[in-house]
Amino acid sequence: MEKQLKRNRGQHDSVSDVIQRYRGVLLIISVPLLLISFVLFVMPARSPADSMESLNRKFSPDFGSKRYAVIFDAGSSGSRVHVFCFDKNLDLVQIGNELELFEQLKPGLSSYPKDPKAAANSLASLLEKAEAVVPAEMRPYTPVKVGATAGLRQLEGDAPDKILQAVRDFLKKKSNFNSRSDWVTVLDGNQEGAYQWVTINYLLGKLGKEYSDTVGVVDLGGGSVQMAYAISESDAQKAPKASKGEDRYVQDMYLKGKKYHLYVHSYLHYGLLAARAEILKVTEKSGNPCILAGHQGSYKYGGAVYSASPSPYGSSMTSCRDVVIKALKVNGSACTHMKCTFGGVWNGGGGNGQKNLFVASFFFDRASEVGIVADPNAAVAKVRPVDFGSAASSACSTGLEDAKSKFPRIDANNLPYLCMDLTYEFSLLVDGFGIDPQQYITLVKKVKYQNSLVEAAWPLGSAIEAVS
Structure with a gap:
């Protein structure tokens, strides 16, 4: 009789009693089902064609290979x-x-x-x-x-x-x-310098190695000159804060699994063409000892016109260098940091990342045109800053007419400024950046990569960023 009563009571259990009795099992089953239902509800229905179209928008048809x-x-x-x-x-x-x-x-x-x-x-x-x-x-x-x-x-x-x-x-x-x-x-000038550093070190197979195995880069453009090289972590921590409105001196870059502290600075107004204007400003209306004798004219740059007449005594490398140093403001700007290049700019501290220096653009062009680079078809050459000084002395001691036959590879528009250009390049390296005149540097126009020559310019660094 007692068993029958229990059985009858079980038959009349309410739904709530059943739920209460099996609530643990129900929770285990219902939670995943609810989550799946929610995901299916919020996802729009998509056909295989829709999915493929989405992929094609994101990736190129040959994305995996090229x-x-x-x-x-x-x-x-x-x-x-x-x-x-x-x-x-x-x-x-x-x-x-x-x-x-x-x-x-x-x-x-x-x-x-x-x-x-x-x-x-x-x-x-x-x-x-x-x-x-x-x-x-x-x-x-x-x-x-x-x-x-x-x-x-x-x-x-x-x-x-x-x-x-x-x-x-x-x-x-x-x-x-x-x-x-x-x-x-x-x-941005600093971005340009950083891209140039990435380009050259990529082509040389240096990326992914220790910072001391990388090479430093000086890129002399028309309007600005950039210096970039990797420095140690301790030197990076010592970097002074840049002045208001200026870019910071050190950029952190992650390349091929390696973190680099990259010192980079761009000097606006000190590219080769812009520097001519700065040098002519020093002498203003008077004759300039950097202009070859026999030239009378003016120099146009950045919408301004500058008198470009020679000194009564003709051009002189020694006198020209004095004017260039004034234009660089090597001694005219207070250096508030541990060590400066020119214009009061921190030099990055030097170190192993700067020991192997690659110098590009107008440095290579002028060196090739005046014979510092013996082979006119060469893409790379080892030279010293003093070689630019010797070439400057030769050019400055020549009048305009004689220079036409002595330097036949120089464009006629650049010939009056040849003494100026070469003296500036020598002084920029030695007086501006503090490089030993006898230190070997690598002039580079193209870098050998996989048995081919590739232009050593910042666009490759930008391209690497664009496709990464």
Whole structure:
């Protein structure tokens, strides 16, 4: 009878009693089911075609094997385009018979301060050549970046902004590449120096190694000069704070699994073409000992005109160097740091990252033109700062007429300034950067990489960033 009562009571248990009795089991089952239901509810229904379309928007059709990048270097002396192709390991892949497409033209964007549309259209032929080497199906996925350097930075008013906007509009309308507004910009001088350092160390296979195994870089452009080299962590911690409005001295970069403390500084107004103006300012209306005798004229730079007449005594390397040192402000600016280069700028502390120095751009050009580099077809050469001093002495002791036959490889427009250019390059290295006149440095135009020569310029560093 008692068993029957229990059985009857169990048959009449309420739903709530059952739930209460088995609540633990129900919770274990219901929570995952609720989560799955929620996910399915919030996810939109997608067909396989939709998924593939999404992938195609994000990646190129051949994403796993090749990626392209197009970089315009809009410098003060001209515009250049670089096209690079990378494999999945970020190693360069050949484009035809070369590891990059490189084309250039003159003048640069800064030569059109009052005609932004003409400035943008000046890139048309370079764009056409870039598109010719990138497969049609890859173009929509290929980034195109334009980095304007010191020449555009020095234009007055809203001219730089108008030119950049015209270039953005031009690329949107004429280009089949992937263009973005923030990829067309005036390149920060320190960023330019950092990209240059990445480029050269990448090509030399130095990235991923200890900072002491990397090389330092000095890049002499038309409007600015950059120095960049890796420093130790202890030196990085000693870095002074930059003045208000200036970029910090040290950038942390992570490359191939290695952290680098990169000292980098860009000196605006001290590229080779801009420095001519600074040197002429020192003597103002009087004759300048850096101008070859026999030249009478003026020098135009950055929208200003400077008198460019020789001293009554002709040109002299010694007198010219005195003027250059004043233009560099080697002794004229108080150095508030442990050690300075020129103009009161911290020198980074030196160290192993600076011992092996690669020097590029106008340093290489002038050295090749006057015979410091013996082989005119060479891409790399070992020289010393004193070699620039010797070449300067030779040039400064020559009048304009004799210089035409003595230096036949110098462009006629540059010939009157040859004494000035060579003296400046010597003084910049020795008086400005404090490099021993007898120290060997490497002049570099191109770097050998996988049995090919690649232009040693900042755009490769920018391309690596764009496709990473």
